[in-house]
Amino acid sequence: MPSPFPGMDPYLEPHWLDVHTKLVAYAADSLNEQLPQDLIASTEERVAVEGDEEDRLLAPDVRIFEPPADSPSFIEESAEGSVISLPYRLIAQVEPIIERFIKIIHAGTERLVTVIEFVSPTNKGGEGLHAFRRKRAELLVSGVNFVEIDLVRAGDWQALLRPHGTKKRASLYRATVRVPRDPAAVYLQPIHLQDKLPELHIPLRRDDPKIMLALQPLLDRAYDNGRYARRIDYHRDPVPPLDADDASWADQHLHAAQRR
Numbered sequence: 001m002p003s004p005f006p007g008m009d010p011y012l013e014p015h016w017l018d019v020h021t022k023l024v025a026y027a028a029d030s031l032n033e034q035l036p037q038d039l040i041a042s043t044e045e046r047v048a049v050e051g052d053e054e055d056r057l058l059a060p061d062v063r064i065f066e067p068p069a070d071s072p073s074f075i076e077e078s079a080e081g082s083v084i085s086l087p088y089r090l091i092a093q094v095e096p097i098i099e100r101f102i103k104i105i106h107a108g109t110e111r112l113v114t115v116i117e118f119v120s121p122t123n124k125g126g127e128g129l130h131a132f133r134r135k136r137a138e139l140l141v142s143g144v145n146f147v148e149i150d151l152v153r154a155g156d157w158q159a160l161l162r163p164h165g166t167k168k169r170a171s172l173y174r175a176t177v178r179v180p181r182d183p184a185a186v187y188l189q190p191i192h193l194q195d196k197l198p199e200l201h202i203p204l205r206r207d208d209p210k211i212m213l214a215l216q217p218l219l220d221r222a223y224d225n226g227r228y229a230r231r232i233d234y235h236r237d238p239v240p241p242l243d244a245d246d247a248s249w250a251d252q253h254l255h256a257a258q259r260r
Helices: 009-033 126-141 157-161 214-226 242-260
Strands: 039-047 060-065 072-077 083-086 091-095 099-104 113-116 145-150 172-179 187-191 199-202 211-214
Touching: 009 039, 009 099, 009 113, 009 211, 009 214, 113 126, 126 145, 126 157, 145 157, 145 199, 145 214, 172 199
Parallel strands: 113 145
Antiparallel strands: 039 099, 060 091, 072 083, 099 113, 145 172, 172 187, 199 211
């Protein structure tokens, strides 16, 4: 079954690591079907720089192990020196979050032409935000086009947009494009909850043909392959919560979808 929402599904955000991985892979495949023969869209990965504790809620990066019930009790000495017998020894195993992104490179020289990022909450707060902006600035200075697709509501999108800003009514989601030949500008595509996801023009080299990345088919495929129609409980509120206007629209839309 398809998502009940026409565009981005706000209930997907707690599953962002899985959705993000699928979007990156599907986007690279779509681009490789269109790119000039000497360009390749390649998926890459890095260890994320975490922003703050809220980001950790979106990733299953802490596992708790308990011994079998018949195993010996764990003995721990308290600060006062007395011995306390406890039935379980719990170990938190913190795993790094892996983020994936797309590099469009020249096949002969490996020269980097364009980077495409599906933004994660870790990119929109704390040290993760600063690291993301530093890397973006370095790439632009080196002549690389930079595309950001922000389909998550968690984090500070306005801080990610700086040094630019906008007085237009904020959309829940957005995409931005930066090109080195126009270094003072950022091109902004608002993406509203009520609308289908747009097609984005992906900048390449000056004389390359126009390449478009259609986002909605990528999300639809991720939703279907992730079997989210079975996983998501649409009777609950989405996480993070929507504001009053968007929550009202979402409720009405879900009720209408259930009647169809």
